[in-house]
Amino acid sequence: MSSAEVLASVDIVALRLTPESQRLQVLLHQRQRLPYKGQWALPGVIVNGSTADSNLDAAACRALAEKAKVYPRHLEQVGTEGNGSRDPRGWTLSTYYLALLDPAVVVEDPQIAFLDLQGVLDNEPPLPFDHRLLVERAYERLAAKAVYTNLPLYLAPERFTVLDALSAAQACLGQPVNNTSLRKRLERMKSEGWVQDTGEKNQPRLGRPQQLYRHTPQGNGAFMFDRSLLAGG
Amino acid sequence: MSSAEVLASVDIVALRLTPESQRLQVLLHQRQRLPYKGQWALPGVIVNGSTADSNLDAAACRALAEKAKVYPRHLEQVGTEGNGSRDPRGWTLSTYYLALLDPAVVVEDPQIAFLDLQGVLDNEPPLPFDHRLLVERAYERLAAKAVYTNLPLYLAPERFTVLDALSAAQACLGQPVNNTSLRKRLERMKSEGWVQDTGEKNQPRLGRPQQLYRHTPQGNGAFMFDRSLLAGG
DNA sequence: TGAATAGTGTCTATCAGACAATATATT
DNA sequence: AATATATTGTCTGATAGACACTATTCA
Numbered sequence: 001m002s003s004a005e006v007l008a009s010v011d012i013v014a015l016r017l018t019p020e021s022q023r024l025q026v027l028l029h030q031r032q033r034l035p036y037k038g039q040w041a042l043p044g045v046i047v048n049g050s051t052a053d054s055n056l057d058a059a060a061c062r063a064l065a066e067k068a069k070v071y072p073r074h075l076e077q078v079g080t081e082g083n084g085s086r087d088p089r090g091w092t093l094s095t096y097y098l099a100l101l102d103p104a105v106v107v108e109d110p111q112i113a114f115l116d117l118q119g120v121l122d123n124e125p126p127l128p129f130d131h132r133l134l135v136e137r138a139y140e141r142l143a144a145k146a147v148y149t150n151l152p153l154y155l156a157p158e159r160f161t162v163l164d165a166l167s168a169a170q171a172c173l174g175q176p177v178n179n180t181s182l183r184k185r186l187e188r189m190k191s192e193g194w195v196q197d198t199g200e201k202n203q204p205r206l207g208r209p210q211q212l213y214r215h216t217p218q219g220n221g222a223f224m225f226d227r228s229l230l231a232g233g
Numbered sequence: 234m235s236s237a238e239v240l241a242s243v244d245i246v247a248l249r250l251t252p253e254s255q256r257l258q259v260l261l262h263q264r265q266r267l268p269y270k271g272q273w274a275l276p277g278v279i280v281n282g283s284t285a286d287s288n289l290d291a292a293a294c295r296a297l298a299e300k301a302k303v304y305p306r307h308l309e310q311v312g313t314e315g316n317g318s319r320d321p322r323g324w325t326l327s328t329y330y331l332a333l334l335d336p337a338v339v340v341e342d343p344q345i346a347f348l349d350l351q352g353v354l355d356n357e358p359p360l361p362f363d364h365r366l367l368v369e370r371a372y373e374r375l376a377a378k379a380v381y382t383n384l385p386l387y388l389a390p391e392r393f394t395v396l397d398a399l400s401a402a403q404a405c406l407g408q409p410v411n412n413t414s415l416r417k418r419l420e421r422m423k424s425e426g427w428v429q430d431t432g433e434k435n436q437p438r439l440g441r442p443q444q445l446y447r448h449t450p451q452g453n454g455a456f457m458f459d460r461s462l463l464a465g466g
Numbered sequence: 467t468g469a470a471t472a473g474t475g476t477c478t479a480t481c482a483g484a485c486a487a488t489a490t491a492t493t
Numbered sequence: 494a495a496t497a498t499a500t501t502g503t504c505t506g507a508t509a510g511a512c513a514c515t516a517t518t519c520a
Contacts, residue, residue, distance in 0.1 A: 004282050005238035008315070008326055047315060048324045049237050055316035056326070080313045080328045082241070082280060083288035091281045093241055093289070093326065095313045148381070162472080181509050183473080188508095207471025208517040226461035227481090227508060395499080414482050416500080421481095440498025441490040460481060460508090 006082070007092045010059045011044035011131065013138035014072060014099035016114060017155050021103065021167035024155075025114035026135055028127075029067050032111070035088050036128035040113065042135070043067035044094070060097045068112050072099035074154040078138050086130040094129075098138040100154040146172035147229050149222035150189060153215045159198055161210040162186065169229070177229060185225060186213065194223050239315070240325045243292045244277035244364065246371035247305060247332035249347060250388050254336065254400035257388075258347035259368055261360075262300050265344070268321050269361035273346065275368070276300035277327070293330045301345050305332035307387040311371050319363040327362075331371040333387040379405035380462050382455035383422060386448045392431055394443040395419065402462070410462060418458060419446065427456050 014027035028040040045051070045063040053059040056077070064070050075097055082093040107114075120127065120135055127135070145151045152168035153160070160168075162183060169177045189195040196216050201209035217223075247260035261273040278284070278296040286292040289310070297303050308330055315326040340347075353360065353368055360368070378384045385401035386393070393401075395416060402410045422428040429449050434442035450456075 004240065004279065006241050006281055007237065008239050008241060046237065047326070048239055048317070052317075053315075056313060059315075077312055079310055080289060082286075082292075082328070084281070084285075093280070093328075095315070095326075095328075178510050180474095180511075184508075184510095203518075204471065206469075206519055208473075210472065225508095226463070228457075228459035229509080230459070411483050413484075417481075417483095436491075437498065439492050439496075441500075443499065458481090462482080 007087070007089060008047040009044050009092065009094050010047055010056060010063050011042040011094050011096045011134055012060060012063050012099050013042060013078070013096060013135050014064060014068070014070065014101055015117065015139075015142070015155065016101040016105060017103045017168060017171055019103065021156075021164055022171065024117040024139075024171050026117050026120050027068055027070065027099075027101070027107075028113055028115055028120075030111040030113075031128070039128050040115065040125055041128050042096075042131045043112075047095075056095055060095075060099075064099060068107060068109070070101060070105055070107065072101055074098075074100040074151065076141075078134075078141050081130060081134065094134065096134040096138060098141055100142075100151070103155065103157055142172050143174060145222065148225050148227070150185075150194065150215075150225075151222050153195075156215065159200065159212045159214055161202055161212060163210065165213075173230070175230075181229060185229075188225075189223055192223070193218050240320070240322060241280040242277050242325065242327050243280055243289060243296050244275040244327050244329045244367055245293060245296050245332050246275060246311070246329060246368050247297060247301070247303065247334055248350065248372075248375070248388065249334040249338060250336045250401060250404055252336065254389075254397055255404065257350040257372075257404050259350050259353050260301055260303065260332075260334070260340075261346055261348055261353075263344040263346075264361070272361050273348065273358055274361050275329075275364045276345075280328075289328055293328075293332075297332060301340060301342070303334060303338055303340065305334055307331075307333040307384065309374075311367075311374050314363060314367065327367065329367045329371060331374055333375075333384070336388065336390055375405050376407060378455065381458050381460070383418075383427065383448075383458075384455050386428075389448065392433065392445045392447055394435055394445060396443065398446075406463070408463075414462060418462075421458070422456055425456070426451050 015024050018025060029043045031037050031039050031041050043063050045059055047053055047059050078096050078098050080093055080095040084091040086092060146169060152172045156164045156168045166177055166182050186195055196214045198212045198214050200212040202212055203209045248257050251258060262276045264270050264272055264274050276296050278292055280286055280292050311329050311331050313326055313328040317324040319325060379402060385405045389397045389401045399410055399415050402415060419428055427449060429447045431445045431447050433445040435445055436442050
């Protein structure tokens with residue numbers, strides 16, 4: 001029943017905001033091979049299979065580049081699932097990553113699509129393997145980190161307004177976020193060099209123009225706040 | 234250079250507090266096989282190799298049970314390292330876990346030892362493979378979570394005093410923790426059922442007796458506080 | 467001028483943290 | 494009584510959050 005080696009793959013849960021910045025979408029790709037040929041699934045590759053990989057993170061980048069020609073703003077490993085039932089081919093491992101994309105990314109490949117995250121979590125459409133579970137875990141990671149880091153900003157446009165940042169945070173958390181609190185967080189990040197005021201403005205259909213900011217991460221990690229955004233429930 | 238399958242293992246970074254509750258120690262085991270036979274290394278097993286594993290978590294439990302006959306209070310997956318240079322046998326994957334042990338655990342097996350965590354991080358003794366890196370990552374996870382969860386309590390004795398909880402937190406964070414803040418956290422946990430007052434007391438050599446508490450987790454996750462313990466720097 | 471939207475200022479509640487005050491034991 | 498330790502209470506500071514107020518545009 002068991003052998004010394006197992007089939008190992010890397011799967012990517014790549015998220016972006018819809019153009020209206022209201023909802024999250026998952027990048028899926030239509031499988032070209034068995035099993036589950038033709039179904040929408042997470043982009044992934046076999047680790048160090050027909051293509052050599054220097055390490056797992058490189059394999060993750062390769063998966064996104066090969067399958068979707070997309071380069072993420074943020075990429076982090078979430079976990080590894082391994083058991084004998086997730087893949088009909090036998091005992092397999094999948095290390096899965098959370099990737100956050102620029103909302104401006106375009107994909108013309110018809111085998112690639114962005115589907116509504118909440119739909120996927122509700123099994124619409126159902127994904128093969130345990131991909132729905134992987135999506136859920138990756139989203140949980142994002143939601144947990146959105147409470148006390150700037151992770152949502154990696155989903156906002158290159159130059160963003162306060163409203164863009166607010167929408168991103170709300171999409172990550174799945175609930176309303178206090179406008180004042182978010183502004184204060186942006187202020188603090190500005191004073192620490194993580195956000196810059198571009199000086200430019202964006203004119204909405206009506207009303208006062210919106211200031212445009214730019215996200216300028218100082219280092220690899222995320223900016224950590226020392227309080228939860230959801231303290232008051 | 235590459236094949237369809239890779240060697241996958243699970244390694245455990247199991248920590249406990251020293252009897253004086255001042256420092257953390259890592260559980261290591263003396264390797265019985267090549268490579269690195271005779272050296273102190275993390276306990277681990279080949280996933281679904283000569284022994285079948287229903288899933289990765291089960292393999293992690295098996296590693297601890299087989300190698301050290303130890304059962305952790307808390308076990309969580311930290312990450313997976315995979316590359317061609319970490320193991321002389323070729324391209325390998327290791328999924329590594331953080332395990333928190335009761336300080337009362339005893340191990341009589343001479344092939345098992347608890348070595349000082351800080352020493353191991355300083356390469357004393359040097360560990361084979363990339364085990365030092367895995368230890369570092371697991372400890373980073375613990376330190377990060379100690380800031381806003383009750384994770385350190387899983388390292389405290391079954392019935393603990395405020396001082397025990399304080400020592401555990403300090404050992405996890407690697408820096409002093411405010412006594413008042415910790416007491417208030419215990420108060421809150423008590424009001425939410427996560428800590429119980431046993432009514433018993435412990436008499437130190439001198440001075441007022443210490444109240445003894447018991448840690449009673451309500452569910453699988455950790456208790457989350459909505460502020461950092463280290464907000465003031 | 468009025469509607470719509472953006473941005474600022476003020477106040478409250480909560481909790482980390484410093485520190486003083488009190489309680490309970492041993493010698 | 495003196496000392497040591499634990500525990501309680503008081504005060505300050507930072508910041509999330511609610512909300513009122515001001516600013517800037519278009520129709």
